[in-house]
Amino acid sequence: MNTNEERSRHSRRAMLCKVTGSLVGAASLGFAAPLLAQEKQRKKTEFQLACMTLPYAQFPLKRALTGIAAVGYEYVAWGTSHRETEGGSRVPVMPTDAPPQQARELATVCRDLGLEPLMLFSTVYPEASDGLKVLTQRIKQASAAGIGQVLTFGHTKGGSRKLWIDRFKKLGPIARDHGVLIVVKQHGGSTGTGEVCAEIIREVDDEGIQVNYDAGNVMDYMKLDPIPDIKKCADVVRSFCMKDHRNWPKNQDCGPGFGEIDHYRLLHPVAFTGLEMPLCCENIFAPIIDRPQLPEGVDALARQVREYLQTVIQGVQS
Numbered sequence: 001m002n003t004n005e006e007r008s009r010h011s012r013r014a015m016l017c018k019v020t021g022s023l024v025g026a027a028s029l030g031f032a033a034p035l036l037a038q039e040k041q042r043k044k045t046e047f048q049l050a051c052m053t054l055p056y057a058q059f060p061l062k063r064a065l066t067g068i069a070a071v072g073y074e075y076v077a078w079g080t081s082h083r084e085t086e087g088g089s090r091v092p093v094m095p096t097d098a099p100p101q102q103a104r105e106l107a108t109v110c111r112d113l114g115l116e117p118l119m120l121f122s123t124v125y126p127e128a129s130d131g132l133k134v135l136t137q138r139i140k141q142a143s144a145a146g147i148g149q150v151l152t153f154g155h156t157k158g159g160s161r162k163l164w165i166d167r168f169k170k171l172g173p174i175a176r177d178h179g180v181l182i183v184v185k186q187h188g189g190s191t192g193t194g195e196v197c198a199e200i201i202r203e204v205d206d207e208g209i210q211v212n213y214d215a216g217n218v219m220d221y222m223k224l225d226p227i228p229d230i231k232k233c234a235d236v237v238r239s240f241c242m243k244d245h246r247n248w249p250k251n252q253d254c255g256p257g258f259g260e261i262d263h264y265r266l267l268h269p270v271a272f273t274g275l276e277m278p279l280c281c282e283n284i285f286a287p288i289i290d291r292p293q294l295p296e297g298v299d300a301l302a303r304q305v306r307e308y309l310q311t312v313i314q315g316v317q318s
Contacts, residue, residue, distance in 0.1 A: 043274035047267070047313050050075035050118050050280045051302050052241075053082065053093060059295045060084045061093060062109075067295055069113045071303035076110055077280040079121040079151075094120060096134045100144030107145035117145060118278040119183075119239065122152040126184070127159035132167050135182065136174055143178035149239055149278060150175070150182050151212055156221065158189030165203055172206030183212035183239050188221030198233035211236045215261050216243030216253050216283065227265045234269035242309065243283035255284035255301060257308035264316050271316045281305055 051073045056064030061082040068076055081090035094103055103120075110117045120142055124134040138150045154164070168182070175182050184201065186192050191200070197211050211233050215226035230237070244259025246252055256263055270277060284298070284305045285291050292298050 045273045046276045048075045048278045050077045052077040052079050052282050054079045055284045067299045075118050076115040077119040100140045103141035103145040117147050119149040126164050139180050142180045153185045153187035154191040156188035168204040168209045172208035175208030182209050185212035185214040186217045192222040194229045194233035198236050201236050210238040212239045213237045214241040216245045219245040239278040241282045246287050252287045254287040255305045263312045267316045
């Protein structure tokens, strides 16, 4: 049994003992069932607020990590490439064929800076010809790094639902064996809503495959309000890619708090799950105006988004 899985099982056992003990005492007073219902309803989700390295793509990865740590984040998500030299080509954060040891070493760099890595991009569509191979390797990288989630999503033009289900049924046991979740987010096309992604995940029916929710993508690609949509998939949502979107005065993705999405309503359906749930900020930029040319400008936006989301979390769980 790997360390992550053992830790998870110990945690589940401890929680079961705690709940069982409470119910034994309550049963003698005749209100065990109401107590259980109350505990289930009020157990707060542990939202893990992370910044992706993606907003820092024009700057070296190390600068992204130091900036994210400096503005108060405790968690980070890897994605997807960075310009390591001025004017140079972008370099993948973690190549798809990199040995797991390389991921472990990068995770150590993150933790030395006070950042716990939570998620990495698969950088491959599930329906790609090498999708099964790459996603398997990503699982191994994530496991070695102690990262809990591998993110994937479909092509904007849509993919084969049957192929997705077949591949996820193969990948689910591999993910579970390595203590990792594969999470699938919306990206336009035939898998552009949380509702459709959830239908696929429920048909796969494997705890190793769950949903990541990207409200900005639902609003951008599908032109839909994400609030009704998330209610149709909240039971299988295990993380978020946080971005906002504006339709006016310009149709544009932006950072949380800068757009038209109501994040109080967005997080409310998953605010009391009792789960750990990464909120990974994929876009932190202000709409309409030009993006910062210096990393310090990205730092300032990262801090502003963190403070906004912390306020939302506090409010939605009050």
